Amino acid sequence: MSNRNSELIAVSDVIETDVVIVGAGPAGLFAVFELGLLDVRAHVIDILPRAGGQCSELYPEKPIYDIPGLPIVTGQELTDNLLKQTEPFHPTFHFGEMVETVQAIGTDEKPAFVVGTDSGKKFKARAVIVAAGGGSFQPKKPPIPGVEAYEHKSVFYAVRRMEDFRDKHVVIVGGGDSALDWTLNLQPIAKSLTLVHRRDAFRAAPHSVKAMHDLVAEGKVALRLGQITQATGADGQLSSVTLKGNDGSETELVCERMMPFFGLTMKLGPVAEWGLNLHENLVPVDTEKFETNHKGIFAVGDINAYPGKLKLILCGFHEAALAAQRVHHYVYPDKKLLFQYTTSSTNLQKKLGVGHSAAS
Amino acid sequence: MVKTCLDNPCTRYGAEPGGGAPTKAKITFVDSHGEARTVEGETGSTVMETARRNDIPEIAAECGGACACATCHVYVDEAWLEKTGERSQMEEDMLDFAFDVQPNSRLCCQIVVKPELDGLVVRTPAQQG
Numbered sequence: 001m002s003n004r005n006s007e008l009i010a011v012s013d014v015i016e017t018d019v020v021i022v023g024a025g026p027a028g029l030f031a032v033f034e035l036g037l038l039d040v041r042a043h044v045i046d047i048l049p050r051a052g053g054q055c056s057e058l059y060p061e062k063p064i065y066d067i068p069g070l071p072i073v074t075g076q077e078l079t080d081n082l083l084k085q086t087e088p089f090h091p092t093f094h095f096g097e098m099v100e101t102v103q104a105i106g107t108d109e110k111p112a113f114v115v116g117t118d119s120g121k122k123f124k125a126r127a128v129i130v131a132a133g134g135g136s137f138q139p140k141k142p143p144i145p146g147v148e149a150y151e152h153k154s155v156f157y158a159v160r161r162m163e164d165f166r167d168k169h170v171v172i173v174g175g176g177d178s179a180l181d182w183t184l185n186l187q188p189i190a191k192s193l194t195l196v197h198r199r200d201a202f203r204a205a206p207h208s209v210k211a212m213h214d215l216v217a218e219g220k221v222a223l224r225l226g227q228i229t230q231a232t233g234a235d236g237q238l239s240s241v242t243l244k245g246n247d248g249s250e251t252e253l254v255c256e257r258m259m260p261f262f263g264l265t266m267k268l269g270p271v272a273e274w275g276l277n278l279h280e281n282l283v284p285v286d287t288e289k290f291e292t293n294h295k296g297i298f299a300v301g302d303i304n305a306y307p308g309k310l311k312l313i314l315c316g317f318h319e320a321a322l323a324a325q326r327v328h329h330y331v332y333p334d335k336k337l338l339f340q341y342t343t344s345s346t347n348l349q350k351k352l353g354v355g356h357s358a359a360s
Numbered sequence: 361m362v363k364t365c366l367d368n369p370c371t372r373y374g375a376e377p378g379g380g381a382p383t384k385a386k387i388t389f390v391d392s393h394g395e396a397r398t399v400e401g402e403t404g405s406t407v408m409e410t411a412r413r414n415d416i417p418e419i420a421a422e423c424g425g426a427c428a429c430a431t432c433h434v435y436v437d438e439a440w441l442e443k444t445g446e447r448s449q450m451e452e453d454m455l456d457f458a459f460d461v462q463p464n465s466r467l468c469c470q471i472v473v474k475p476e477l478d479g480l481v482v483r484t485p486a487q488q489g
Contacts, residue, residue, distance in 0.1 A: 058423040134422070140489035143460035175456045198461050203453040227461070263457035265431060265489030266422055 013122065017043045017092075018331045020115045020125045022099045022271075025053020027301025027316030028131035029082040034324035036089030037340075037348055040331050043123055044091050045115075047098040047136045052079035054133055054302075055313075057264065068314055078313075088352050097121065098136055102128055102274040104294065111296025111330055127327045130276075130283060130292070130299040131316070134266035142173060142260040144231050144241075153236035155258045159186075167191045169254045171241055173228055174261030175201070180208040182259060187221055194222040194253055196243060224251075228258070271303070279305050289326035290319045296330055298323040377405035385478040389416045389434075392486040401473040407482065408432040408469035418484035425469040427451060430458040431488040434468045437481035444471050444480070459487045 019035060021028045024046035032042050048057060055064075055075030063072045070078070097117040106112030106126075115123040139157035141147060147155060159165070159182060170190040172183050175197040181204075187193045195212065202209045215221040229250075230242035241255045268281045276283050277293045282305035285291060290298050290306075300323055301316035309315070328337050342348045349355050365371050383403040387410055390396045401410030411419045411432070420431035427450050436444050441464055447455070451470045455461050468482065 058428050059426050062426050062428075140457065140459060141487070143487070198456065199452075201452070203456060262459070262489070263430065265420070265429070 023131035024051040031320035032086040032091045038328040045094040108295040133302045135268035137264040138267045140262040154238040168256040170257045171255045177204045179261040180204040290323040377409045388481045390483045407471040420488040433458040434482040
């Protein structure tokens with residue numbers, strides 16, 4: 001599919017930039033800052049709908065105690081502060097997209113890459129920084145044998161086109177906000193809609209839960225307690241699913257489209273297919289530039305590996321600062337890099353919008 | 361005499377999360393292929409921490425014990441259901457996101473090791489997500 005997309009997209013649709021950063025977690029965000037100080041522009045791509053990576057996805061409210069200079073900070077506060085720190089450099093964020101392909105089109109001395117996402121966007125960049133943490137957050141699968149055969153054909157973990165659900169018998173599984181939101185949004189266009197959940201309690205916005213119960217009372221949505229244990233169909237197209245009720249009974253439900261919503265889990269994902277060396281699902285790098293075996297592709301943060309590596313946010317910051325130095329060389333091969341401090345360099349302060357007059 | 365947290369043997373780096381409690385409880389993890397591994401957990405630590413310290417497979421614990429990911433899901437052996445206690449509301453909510461939830465499902469970061477749990481048996485699901 002990505003091949004067909006690349007043919008359809010004209011050259012002018014390719015977004016040209018200096019660096020593509022894969023992942024908008026703390027390491028990726030701080031890379032934007034360090035690159036910005038060196039006049040390097042960045043586009044940041046993340047599969048999640050927002051910045052922060054694990055910090056905002058797994059522990060937004062949980063305090064972190066080992067960020068230098070911040071005795072206590074929550075995952076969300078750290079993310080917000082890092083985003084603020086990147087503001088002077090105006091990075092472009094592409095959320096809800098997964099980088100699928102990284103294709104080298106340059107040489108070792110003058111690297112260049114075409115980066116493609118799952119929604120068909122193409123980027124041309126001098127360097128790629130992989131700051132993908134534990135990989136990409138991907139939907140958890142339901143406990144149904146052989147469900148893979150139906151995925152992206154009649155089993156969906158997200159709605160890309162609502163039209164795919166029009167006049168279909170739809171089964172939604174789960175009890176969180178995604179399950180409830182799509183129950184409410186798809187009910188008007190579906191032929192039938194059944195919501196399946198393991199218990200009669202929903203961890204979702206109260207008004208959505210109420211709206212769902214109203215639709216159940218009106219007979220427009222069927223609510224069944226239990227779980228889906230089997231899928232039946234042919235050529236990737238579902239015809240029915242088996243509901244195992246909490247009382248142990250088994251019922252066959254007519255089903256042409258199923259959407260399981262069980263949250264996200266971390267999977268390495270397409271990083272494994274970019275021609276990088278891998279060691280136990282991590283990307284080995286050197287400790288001078290944090291560059292991978294492929295010149296111009298760097299890895300920082302939890303996803304990289306080197307002797308002595310610690311998976312700490314603060315290590316990701318250090319790695320991003322050093323990688324930026326080498327990226328500068330690829331973007332500006334003829335410029336000599338001057339080492340400067342943000343406390344004293346008028347040049348850096350001007351970039352940050354905090355020039356001498358503002359500071360005094 | 362203990363002067364600071366650095367002098368306290370219970371909080372020494374690498375000490376059991378239970379704080380070096382003298383009481384230990386044997387916990388058996390049975391994986392999805394039926395292989396059993398019995399290890400010792402310290403009172404006050406969690407079953408998830410005990411699993412991680414002993415490299416028990418099939419327990420991901422992606423969030424590190426914040427009850428935020430449902431990837432330390434286990435099935436508690438029927439004989440131990442009463443002693444491991446009830447699920448909390450937060451755990452119950454989080455189990456909505458676990459793989460193949462059964463009546464004896466628990467998130468093992470929420471089970472604290474105590475002397476009464478000596479001999480506890482839990483099974484791990486084929487998948488955490």
